[in-house]
Amino acid sequence: MGRSLQTLGSPLAQPRRQLELLDEHTDASFQERLEVERLWPLNADTVDVLQLNVGRVCNQTCRHCHVDAGPDRREQMSHEVFEDCLDALERIPSIATVDITGGAPEMNPSFRWFVERCRSLGRHVMDRCNLTIIETKTHADLPEFLAGHQVEVVASLPHYRPLATDAQRGDGVFDKSLAALKKLNAVGYADDPALRLSLVTNPAGAFLPGDQAALEKEWKRELLRRYGIRFNSLFTITNMPIARFLDWLHDSDNLSDYMARLLGAFNPGAVSGVMCRSMLSVGYDGRLYDCDFNQMLELELSEGMPRHIRDLDADSVKQRAVRVHQHCFGCTAGLGSSCGGATV
Amino acid sequence: MSETYYKRDDLNRFPEIGKNAPDLAAKFFDWYGAVFQDGALSAREKSLIALAVAHAVQCPYCIDAYSRDALEKGSDADQMTEAVHVAAAIRGGASLVHGMQMRGHVEKLSM
Ligand code: SF4
Numbered sequence: 191m192g193r194s195l196q197t198l199g200s201p202l203a204q205p206r207r208q209l210e211l212l213d214e215h216t217d218a219s220f221q222e223r224l225e226v227e228r229l230w231p232l233n234a235d236t237v238d239v240l241q242l243n244v245g246r247v248c249n250q251t252c253r254h255c256h257v258d259a260g261p262d263r264r265e266q267m268s269h270e271v272f273e274d275c276l277d278a279l280e281r282i283p284s285i286a287t288v289d290i291t292g293g294a295p296e297m298n299p300s301f302r303w304f305v306e307r308c309r310s311l312g313r314h315v316m317d318r319c320n321l322t323i324i325e326t327k328t329h330a331d332l333p334e335f336l337a338g339h340q341v342e343v344v345a346s347l348p349h350y351r352p353l354a355t356d357a358q359r360g361d362g363v364f365d366k367s368l369a370a371l372k373k374l375n376a377v378g379y380a381d382d383p384a385l386r387l388s389l390v391t392n393p394a395g396a397f398l399p400g401d402q403a404a405l406e407k408e409w410k411r412e413l414l415r416r417y418g419i420r421f422n423s424l425f426t427i428t429n430m431p432i433a434r435f436l437d438w439l440h441d442s443d444n445l446s447d448y449m450a451r452l453l454g455a456f457n458p459g460a461v462s463g464v465m466c467r468s469m470l471s472v473g474y475d476g477r478l479y480d481c482d483f484n485q486m487l488e489l490e491l492s493e494g495m496p497r498h499i500r501d502l503d504a505d506s507v508k509q510r511a512v513r514v515h516q517h518c519f520g521c522t523a524g525l526g527s528s529c530g531g532a533t534v
Numbered sequence: 535m536s537e538t539y540y541k542r543d544d545l546n547r548f549p550e551i552g553k554n555a556p557d558l559a560a561k562f563f564d565w566y567g568a569v570f571q572d573g574a575l576s577a578r579e580k581s582l583i584a585l586a587v588a589h590a591v592q593c594p595y596c597i598d599a600y601s602r603d604a605l606e607k608g609s610d611a612d613q614m615t616e617a618v619h620v621a622a623a624i625r626g627g628a629s630l631v632h633g634m635q636m637r638g639h640v641e642k643l644s645m
C-alpha cells in the first residue's frame with residue numbers, strides 16, 4: 191500500500207510549494223489567458239451543487255490522487271460540521287444537489303446519517319465512490335443502502351480493461367471494481383431509472399482524456415459484452431496537476447510538457463462550463479472553496495466571501511469572483527473537464 | 535553533442551511547411567483531419583492503424599504523436615503493442631513472401 195505525500199514528508203504535501211512548482215513549469219498565467227480572451231473576471235453565477243469533501247481517509251492510495259488521500263490520513267469531517275452543512279441546506283433551498291466526495295466518503299462515520307438527512311430535505315445526493323470500498327467487509331451492504339436512498343453513484347474506473355486501472359489505482363483494483371459494479375447492477379443501478387450509475391475515467395498518465403461521447407459508446411458495448419455490466423453515463427475527467435499527480439509529473443519529468451499540453455489545448459468555449467461557476471466546495475473543517483481543486487491548494491473563496499459553511503447565506507456567494515491559478519488550465523483543455531465530465 | 539537530424543520540436547513546427555506552397559499544405563491538413571474523424575471506423579481504431587503504420591514507415595514524429603494520441607483515444611499499452619506487432623508481422627511477412635520470387639528464379643535457373 192502506497193503512502194501519502196504527507197506521511198512521506200514530501201515538500202509537495204504543502205499547497206504553497208505546489209503553486210510555486212506550477213508557476214515554474216507553466217509558460218502562461220490562467221488569469222492572463224482569460225483576459226486575452228475577454229473572459230476575465232471568471233464569475234460564479236449560481237450555486238446548484240454543494241460538494242462536500244468529507245475527509246482525506248481512503249482505502250486506496252491511487253497514484254494520481256489530487257487529494258493525497260489514503261489509509262494513513264486522519265482528517266475527517268466532524269458530525270458538527272455535517273450539521274452546519276445541513277443547516278446551510280435548510281437556509282438555501284436553491285441548492286438542489288449534494289455531492290459527497292473524499293477520500294472514500296463512505297468511511298466517514300457520519301456518512302449514512304448525513305445521506306438520510308439530505309434525502310429527507312429532498313436533495314439529490316451523489317456519492318463519489320471508488321468501488322473497492324464496496325468490497326470491504328464493513329461496507330458490503332453499501333449498494334443496498336445507496337439504492338434505498340436513491341443516491342446517484344459516480345464511480346471511478348480508468349478503463350474497461352485491467353491494465354490502466356491497476357497501474358493507476360493499485361494491483362487488483364480492476365477485479366474488485368468489476369465485482370462492485372455487478373453488485374450495484376444487482377440492486378437496480380443503471381436498470382431502474384431512479385438509480386443512476388455514472389462512471390468516471392481519467393487518463394492513467396500525462397495525457398488528455400478522449401472524446402466523452404465516443405468513449406461512452408465503446409465502454410457501454412465492451413463492459414456489457416465482457417462482463418454484463420450496465421451504467422448510465424461516462425464522464426471523462428482531465429488529471430489535475432495537484433498533489434500526487436503533480437508529484438508524479440515532476441518526478442517523471444513530464445510536468446512542463448503536460449502543462450504545455452493543457453495550455454496548447456486551451457479552449458475558450460470550455461470556460462463558461464467550468465464547475466466552479468455553479469458549485470461550492472466545503473472542506474472537512476467547514477471551510478469554503480470554489481472547487482475541490484482549490485480546496486486542495488488551500489485557495490479559499492475570494493475576499494469578502496464567507497469563510498465557513500455556517501456563515502453561508504443564499505446570496506453572498508452567487509456572482510462571486512472565482513480564484514484561479516495555473517491548475518485551472520486542466521478544466522479548460524480540449525472538451526473541458528469537470529466533476530460531470532466534459533463541459534462542451 | 536545534442537545535434538541530431540531529427541529534432542523533437544520539428545513536430546510542433548510541422549504547420550510551417552505551409553509557408554511555401556500554402557495551398558497544397560492546406561489541402562493536405564484538411565484531408566488529414568478528415569481522414570481521422572469518426573466514420574465507419576472509430577477515431578480510436580484509426581489512431582491504432584496510424585500507430586502501426588508509423589512503425590512500418592519508421593517515422594519517429596508519427597510514433598511520438600500517435601503513442602500519445604492512441605492513449606488519449608482510450609487505447610492501452612497492450613492494445614498498442616498488439617498494433618505494432620501487426621505492423622511488424624506485415625513487414626516480416628512481406629519480406630518472407632518475396633521469398634517466393636526468389637524460389638521462382640532459383641527454380642528457373644536450377645537444373
Ligand atoms: S483517487 Fe479517490 S480512491 Fe484513489 S486515493 Fe484518491 S480519493 Fe482514494
Ligand code: SF4
Pocket residue numbers: 464465466467480481482483484512513514515517518521
Ligand atoms: S480548477 Fe476550480 S477554480 Fe479553476 S477553473 Fe477548475 S473548477 Fe474553476
